[in-house]
Amino acid sequence: MALHLLDIADEAWMEVLKEKIKEHIRANDHKIDELAKIVSEINRERWHHKIAKHQICEDYEKRLQSLFTQTSANPKKR
DSSP: OHHHHHHHHHHHHHHHHHHHHHHHHHHHOTTHHHHHHHHHHHHHHHHHHHHHHHHHHHHHHHHHHHHHHHHHHSOOOO
């Protein structure tokens, strides 16, 4: 129990330190808003590309499946 309480105290100390660091960044880093905006916009674009790539792959697989389903249903005579 005593060690568990010390672990909790360590976690609380780290949380307080983390909040103080955030406060310091907010007060002193004037470019943080611009940085957040740039990162957010690029990340959004990156996800749009990932989703588009996924959609293209799905379309490709459906077209292949359709081709092979069509081919097996109507085999050409040799």
